[in-house]
Amino acid sequence: MPSRGSRLVEAMRVRGLHKQHALAHSLGVNQSTITRWKQDGPMSLESAAELCRNLDISMDWLVRGIGVMEQHRLDGSEMRAAGEKLTGLSPEAPDKLSQKSKTLLASFIDSVLP
Numbered sequence: 001m002p003s004r005g006s007r008l009v010e011a012m013r014v015r016g017l018h019k020q021h022a023l024a025h026s027l028g029v030n031q032s033t034i035t036r037w038k039q040d041g042p043m044s045l046e047s048a049a050e051l052c053r054n055l056d057i058s059m060d061w062l063v064r065g066i067g068v069m070e071q072h073r074l075d076g077s078e079m080r081a082a083g084e085k086l087t088g089l090s091p092e093a094p095d096k097l098s099q100k101s102k103t104l105l106a107s108f109i110d111s112v113l114p
Contacts (some may be wrong), residue, residue, distance in 0.1 A: 005040040011069060026054055041083045
């Protein structure tokens, strides 16, 4: 299984980032930090999350090498369909959800909204 650093290099290649300067700038880190990450150097959880969000890649794939690279965010038509389902709910629907379900739903909505 390739290393985290090699997966980062692959993600940058697929996303068309041939220079690490742009990625470093968008993440607010030095280019040397990107170099260190590409060499499997330490990376905080916050940095990994921001990197995955920025490159639109899966955290499981980057950090653990599990699954596929693509994040699979919903496209516009899927977003509209999900929105229609949510707006079509009865006013009592939120009361019928458990707290865990409410938290998961809110987390999901936050993850797919721009």
